[in-house]
Amino acid sequence: MGCKSSEKPKPKHKKGLWSPEEDQRLRNYVLKHGHPCWSSVPINAGLQRNGKSCRLRWINYLRPGLKRGTFTMQEEETILTLHRMLGNKWSQIALHLPGRTDNEIKNYWHSHLKKKVAKLEEMEAHTKPEYTTTSTSENMDSSPSSNNPTILIPSFESLHQMGKSSTDTDHSISQVFGLPQEGHKSSLPKLLFAEWLSLEDVNGGGFASSGEQVVIRDGFNQQNSSFVQDSFMHGYLLNDGGFGGEFHDGINNDYIDEMLSGPRFKFEDQISGIGFADSVSGDDLCSDLNMKNHVMYI
Template sequence: MGFKPSQKPTKKHKKGLWSPEEDQRLKDYIIQHGIGCWSSVPLNAGLQRNGKSCRLRWINYLRPGLKRGMFSSQEEEMILTLHQTLGNKWSLIAKHLPGRTDNEIKNYWHSYLKKRSEKSEDNKLAINISNTEEIDSFMNQTTKTSKIELDFHERTEAEQVQEQEHESILPRLVFADWLPNNYSGMQNNSLCFTAAEKQQGDFMVDFGYNEGGSSSSIDKFSQEIVGDVVMQKSMLDLPLGSSNNFMDFSAVDGVYSSGFFMSNSGIYS
């Protein structure tokens, strides 16, 4: 007889919180094999979970580049504004907040922003704002500072198709701190830099502008993709988060380079 992995009769799948060991298994598996068919992941990775659970764990917790910690006030405003425009389209909203997951945003909305939004709705009714200039000014400010696209529904179909093809042009995040020790630079068509490397001053020069003289792995990477990517120095200058060593960077036109492809959901070779 024999079943394909995905057709296997359902064993009792484990539920509930993930243990560090399970996380490690999943990470290891995805590092080695990339994201493919989720239903076969638990079997191949030796996990007693279903594929759906693995996918969720990866997307919401293990995926490279996730931000941890409090939402900034800018992020809050962004969520509120986008929610007014898009409604409960958490995945769409999440696309405008790099490093945040739809689940995280949804939770934050229900636990905090919803109340705040309701409050401000009440205030609006009371104050009855009539000065559209003020509103425009706020919207412009939000747009400028966050690159957010408030006219999501108004963009042409061609523009939306273009964006889908290139995914988001918003910052992408490179993973580092959960890869094996001493892992850096290009390796197996994947890409990773450590926090220590980020802190080296010439790293930014080498990486961003390809002016460095050393023949490091960073240089190699720089040479690989510098034609497609323009680094935002301001982002590289951001202080490191306390809980992870991810680095933020922004690609002007997505990252499509020989050998690998990066998106908000991961890095693919």
């Protein structure tokens, strides 16, 4: 687009890994001239690559601001949440993870998260056979849940049950989520908390307006249901954005029992009171997300 056909690069393009010299050439050229037309970049930069390859290399590895290294728990749960909502829309998911590329996220999904999700679902199936979810790995690949009116998530009670029945270490929630164990802070509930978020601005702002809701399913009766929210928020806020030390090796049952015994405070207080946005630590897992409290109890 915007490129003269006469600028079409010659064939005979080099393939494979990029050398440091090639990287340097491409970086220097793009930083100096930009990339109005990728097909002309390799020619002008003296590279024997095609424009497509140059573009990919720049986007995924050379452009400024890229964050390399291990994904944080917040990034991971953001991916999980967005993937549940969007399916394999890696580029859209990447929009909410500054410094991460779609390719990186895609690779991370296939190499890490996919297995964790599958394992979790398997665990859920064994623990609570009646539990249903729209987010099986199969249907996530083929039909993003953005097409579904309702997003089902595990209930806190089901996790409670899983926690109590997690004598089998292979099914430990910490392991499923790859959480640190033995005295390390765990962030398991953050995943669930993140799933309360609704993305108004993804897919052109379709979520809230399309009536999609996050559902806490089969977990609590009506009188407890508001507390579920509160408890998550409570734990989230008290632990600097995570559920911290009270959760070791999965879920601390005493803590859950305590939470299940009754409400501690109002959800609304947490939003308006101590300043939710200020309380969510670090990069703010939902910095790009519009907080929405679309929770339905059934």
